[in-house]
Amino acid sequence: MRTATAASLALFLIGSMSGFPNLATAQSPEVSSTIDDSDGVFIDGTTFQIRPGKGKSDAISAIKGLGARELGPGAIVFRSGQKLYIVDAPLRLPAENSANRSGVVIDAQKGRTNRIHIEYVPPENPDHQYLVEALKAKGALEMMQRLFSPFRLPADLTIKTRGCSGMVNAWYAVEESGPTVTVCYEYVDDIMKHAPMETTPDGVTREDAICGQFQFVIAHEMGHALFDLYGIPVFGREEDAADQFATYFMLHMGTHAPRTYITGAAYAYNEYLKNYQDDPKVVVPLKAFASNHGAPQERFFNLVCIAYGAQPVLFADVVEKGLLPKTRAGSCAYEFKTIRYAVHREIGPHLDWTLSRSVWGKTLVDNTVQLAPSP
Numbered sequence: 001m002r003t004a005t006a007a008s009l010a011l012f013l014i015g016s017m018s019g020f021p022n023l024a025t026a027q028s029p030e031v032s033s034t035i036d037d038s039d040g041v042f043i044d045g046t047t048f049q050i051r052p053g054k055g056k057s058d059a060i061s062a063i064k065g066l067g068a069r070e071l072g073p074g075a076i077v078f079r080s081g082q083k084l085y086i087v088d089a090p091l092r093l094p095a096e097n098s099a100n101r102s103g104v105v106i107d108a109q110k111g112r113t114n115r116i117h118i119e120y121v122p123p124e125n126p127d128h129q130y131l132v133e134a135l136k137a138k139g140a141l142e143m144m145q146r147l148f149s150p151f152r153l154p155a156d157l158t159i160k161t162r163g164c165s166g167m168v169n170a171w172y173a174v175e176e177s178g179p180t181v182t183v184c185y186e187y188v189d190d191i192m193k194h195a196p197m198e199t200t201p202d203g204v205t206r207e208d209a210i211c212g213q214f215q216f217v218i219a220h221e222m223g224h225a226l227f228d229l230y231g232i233p234v235f236g237r238e239e240d241a242a243d244q245f246a247t248y249f250m251l252h253m254g255t256h257a258p259r260t261y262i263t264g265a266a267y268a269y270n271e272y273l274k275n276y277q278d279d280p281k282v283v284v285p286l287k288a289f290a291s292n293h294g295a296p297q298e299r300f301f302n303l304v305c306i307a308y309g310a311q312p313v314l315f316a317d318v319v320e321k322g323l324l325p326k327t328r329a330g331s332c333a334y335e336f337k338t339i340r341y342a343v344h345r346e347i348g349p350h351l352d353w354t355l356s357r358s359v360w361g362k363t364l365v366d367n368t369v370q371l372a373p374s375p
């Protein structure tokens with residue numbers, strides 16, 4: 001899930017401003033295009049006049065005295081009616097003569113690795129305390145912090161678990177503290193309740209199902225986060241794209257984990273598919289087709305299709321056992337290549353390759369693969 005974000009708003013505003021390249025000078029000839037060191041700008045929230053100011057004391061003591069905070073790569077001030085608003089912008093306006101078609105660029109030089117923070121927020125519901133202890137004992141968030149450390153991010157990002165008043169959910173949003181991925185304890189509880197108590201006939205252990213689904217949901221939300229922070233355009237449903245990113249990401253975690261965690265993640269859809277062979281017809285309310293998420297059955301087939309397309313030998317059994325219909329299997333290699341192409345083009349430039357090799361055992365992008373997808 002993704003909520004409306006400050007970065008999305010920034011894109012809207014920057015896009016709107018781009019139609020007025022001389023906005024600053026049109027407002028007042030006194031306004032400089034840059035702020036000199038120690039100087040400032042005051043925007044009157046009543047008259048909406050913009051007044052540049054000269055620093056009268058050293059800026060360091062003013063920062064402490066006024067409790068000022070750093071804005072990072074940029075900020076946007078905008079007016080709505082009789083009120084002013086400010087929003088941190090993790091994006092930077094392009095140089096004046098930039099040919100960038102989207103109108104915004106990421107300051108790649110300012111992106112840094114190891115910007116993931118984690119937080120186990122104490123649960124609201126005492127029944128969830130066991131989840132906090134189980135997650136901490138496994139170092140679950142610490143593992144996710146490490147796995148996502150090789151991405152050079154333009155802002156610090158927090159991954160946290162917290163109670164959600166009974167709501168089974170997870171999402172990405174830009175909160176006051178910055179970009180945040182949230183997973184509810186209710187969601188983790190749901191994963192635990194539905195995980196198999198014993199290893200399934202297909203070889204999915206309880207631990208594979210729990211770890212695979214936990215990793216998949218965080219990777220899915222991190223997909224939303226990276227689309228947002230890197231300004232990646234998405235055609236089609238973003239929920240599908242986030243699933244694709246998560247699957248691609250999990251396929252590149254070393255050599256052993258992909259098989260166990262992908263099948264573990266796929267187990268989440270088990271209850272929707274268990275009658276697939278015996279009762280292949282599904283009856284759903286018409287409004288199910290209006291969701292911004294794919295149906296669970298679609299998400300399952302997409303997940304195993306990408307895995308099969310990436311590694312047809314390792315995942316050959318999904319076709320042999322009839323979990324993935326042959327009618328779909330034929331296009332999976334191409335589907336995987338198109339995702340790989342998107343990852344190379346849009347995410348690869350933000351990845352620290354050396355760190356990713358050391359953390360994952362391999363890298364998300366590989367300079368030996370062909371960049372262009374097959375026709």
Ligand SMILES: [Zn+2]
Nearest residue numbers: 001002239242
């Ligand atoms: Zn989502």
